[in-house]
Each structure stands twice: as C-alpha cells, then as structure tokens.
Amino acid sequence: MVNVNSIKPDQIEMHYFYPYCSEPHEIFPYSERTHNEITSRLEKITSNLSNIFHENDEFPLTDDLHHCLYCVFRSFCDRGVTPGNIENYLPIEHETLTNELFDIGQVSEVEF
Secondary structure, eight states: OGGGGOGGGGGGGEEEEOOTTSSSSEEEEEEEEHHHHHHHHHHHHHHHHHHHHHSSSOOOOOSSSSGGGGOOGGGGGGGSOOOOOGGOSSSOOGGSSSSSOOOGGSSHHHOO
C-alpha cells in the first residue's frame, strides 16, 4: 500500500481516454500550486458551511419551493419524499432537447 502523504502533487496527473481517436488521451497535470488553490477553495467552502450550521441549529431552507421540486434531499426538509423529474422543471422548450432537425450529412469530416 502506498503512503498517501509520500505522494507529491507534482507526481500526479490525470489521463482522460478517448477510445475512438488515434491519439486516445489527454493528460492533465497536477501541481503544488493547483493543489494549494483547490485546498484553499475547499477549506473556504467547508468553513462557510460550518459557520452556517453553528450560527443556526439547522441548515437554512430556501424560500423558493420551485428548487425543492427536483432536489434529491427534499425528504430531509419535509418538502416531499422523492424528487421529481428535473426535465419537467427546466425552463427550456422540449423541442430544443431533441435532435429531430439534426442532419449528420451537414457535419463536416474531421481529420485526425
């Protein structure tokens, strides 16, 4: 087993694979700077959440019940048991979500 504390951020990189391409991956390096930025952001978020919980004994609920319609946690707030289908609440016309007008012949070929 690897001791996680012995791994330095500069030793980490993410490989994202594209199975249908001749060059099937992208490499995203990680660094000490990126690690410090992410750590700082996460510490701020958790601190803010902690402050919210300490100031109020409960997490403040939204006044906009529309958000609760598709929230998977709505049962914790007694605002319903199961979430609804988010597609029913999107402010987008259903027709814009379909590909009926899409013609594959209009797409130019991409050379790799």
